[in-house]
Amino acid sequence: MFDIKTRLEDHLGRTGTIHTPHGDIQTPAFIPVATKATVKAVLPETMREIGAQALLSNAYHLYLQPGSDIVDEAGGVAAFENWHGPTFTDSGGFQVLSLGSGFKKVLSEEFNGKAHVDGQVAGKKERLANVDDDGVWFRSHLNGSKHRFTPEVSMRIQHELGADIIFAFDELTTLLNSRGYQEEALERTRLWAQRCLRAHKQLTEEREGKPYQQLFGVIQGAQYEDLRRKAARDLGNMEIDGQRFDGFGVGGALEKENLGTIVGWVNEELPEDRARHLLGISEPDDLFVGVENGIDTFDCVNPSRVARNAAIYSPDGRFNVNRARHRRDFTPLVDGCECYTCTHYTKAYLHHLFKAKEMVVNTLTTIHNEYFTIKLVDDIRHHMESGTYWEFKEETLGRFYGKRDI
Ligand SMILES: [Zn+2]
Numbered sequence: 113m114f115d116i117k118t119r120l121e122d123h124l125g126r127t128g129t130i131h132t133p134h135g136d137i138q139t140p141a142f143i144p145v146a147t148k149a150t151v152k153a154v155l156p157e158t159m160r161e162i163g164a165q166a167l168l169s170n171a172y173h174l175y176l177q178p179g180s181d182i183v184d185e186a187g188g189v190a191a192f193e194n195w196h197g198p199t200f201t202d203s204g205g206f207q208v209l210s211l212g213s214g215f216k217k218v219l220s221e222e223f224n225g226k227a228h229v230d231g232q233v234a235g236k237k238e239r240l241a242n243v244d245d246d247g248v249w250f251r252s253h254l255n256g257s258k259h260r261f262t263p264e265v266s267m268r269i270q271h272e273l274g275a276d277i278i279f280a281f282d283e284l285t286t287l288l289n290s291r292g293y294q295e296e297a298l299e300r301t302r303l304w305a306q307r308c309l310r311a312h313k314q315l316t317e318e319r320e321g322k323p324y325q326q327l328f329g330v331i332q333g334a335q336y337e338d339l340r341r342k343a344a345r346d347l348g349n350m351e352i353d354g355q356r357f358d359g360f361g362v363g364g365a366l367e368k369e370n371l372g373t374i375v376g377w378v379n380e381e382l383p384e385d386r387a388r389h390l391l392g393i394s395e396p397d398d399l400f401v402g403v404e405n406g407i408d409t410f411d412c413v414n415p416s417r418v419a420r421n422a423a424i425y426s427p428d429g430r431f432n433v434n435r436a437r438h439r440r441d442f443t444p445l446v447d448g449c450e451c452y453t454c455t456h457y458t459k460a461y462l463h464h465l466f467k468a469k470e471m472v473v474n475t476l477t478t479i480h481n482e483y484f485t486i487k488l489v490d491d492i493r494h495h496m497e498s499g500t501y502w503e504f505k506e507e508t509l510g511r512f513y514g515k516r517d518i
Pocket residue numbers: 445446449450451452453454455480483
């Protein structure tokens with residue numbers, strides 16, 4: 113299901129192809145996020161035009177609304193959303209624990225030296241999720257109703273959603289959790305991984321005739337080398353009734369400055385012949401670091417989320433098209449960008465749409481930012497294949513993070 117094509121010399125990076133029943137994904141690839149079975153403000157036809165190879169939806173959201181049984185009846189998420197290409201769903205674990213308990217994915221800026229709090233949440237918000245060894249109780253962020261996710265429930269929901277690539281149910285921790293809590297959570301995630309494999313095998317047999325769904329195990333372990341390596345070995349070798357993980361996700365608490373190191377530990381341990389996904393990453397420097405440390409696919413809500421706030425990605429860094437200086441700027445967002453927005457519209461027009469609060473501006477800016485991110489990872493892949501990766505990295509990051517005035 114995953115073939116390696118070329119390798120980055122002396123590094124873990126590789127190019128390859130993930131085969132799915134809905135088509136192939138050339139890797140490395142950026143997978144745009146369609147949380148509730150739509151990339152916010154953009155049609156699936158457009159996502160295909162800008163080069164998206166797959167879309168990632170969220171099991172938690174689709175379980176609560178409209179219900180995974182309805183998506184199942186529609187023929188799975190790809191048919192339901194009129195995408196018909198490869199799809200991913202994440203397990204819902206992240207949302208259950210983050211929306212449910214009020215903490216966000218912890219990158220370094222959120223880790224500001226607060227005291228360690230075992231299983232507790234930093235902040236005042238009421239804790240809405242409770243983890244035990246069997247699963248998680250949580251309250252819906254929509255109406256406060258009480259729900260329970262277990263590995264078996266997550267697997268059933270993801271089978272009903274029918275994505276080509278699905279993820280094992282895991283416990284997310286934050287960098288604020290103590291070492292002791294990280295160990296406990298990791299052991300829980302290991303036992304849940306076994307239950308996910310068992311449930312996945314049963315559901316695959318039960319739902320005979322449906323296209324095979326690849327199950328990815330999720331590697332946790334926060335910032336600890338021994339825990340990360342152990343998790344990767346445990347899940348990498350795990351086999352239940354002949355069922356193994358088809359690929360892996362690297363999840364959980366990561367400090368930006370240690371991202372490459374942590375991903376490297378994990379990918380040194382994981383079997384080479386399985387695809388690896390890095391959850392929730394899209395900044396240009398993080399994409400390069402991920403790829404050269406052996407990541408094949410990425411997803412992140414950021415390109416579309418920031419687009420709706422007028423933040424635009426350009427080769428010279430991010431800028432805000434809301435700024436007054438763009439009021440009479442009749443050039444595209446990025447000179448030479450071949451996206452639909454840049455080939456048809458000006459900064460002045462987009463600036464106007466934002467000021468006038470016209471909805472279509474979200475569509476236009478999202479198209480550009482998604483195109484930018486997809487193309488960046490595509491370019492990384494092409495440069496890996498042609499042996500010019502390091503030159504491309506230096507040039508791209510030098511420009512993106514260099515001094516600029518836009
Ligand atoms: Zn553009």
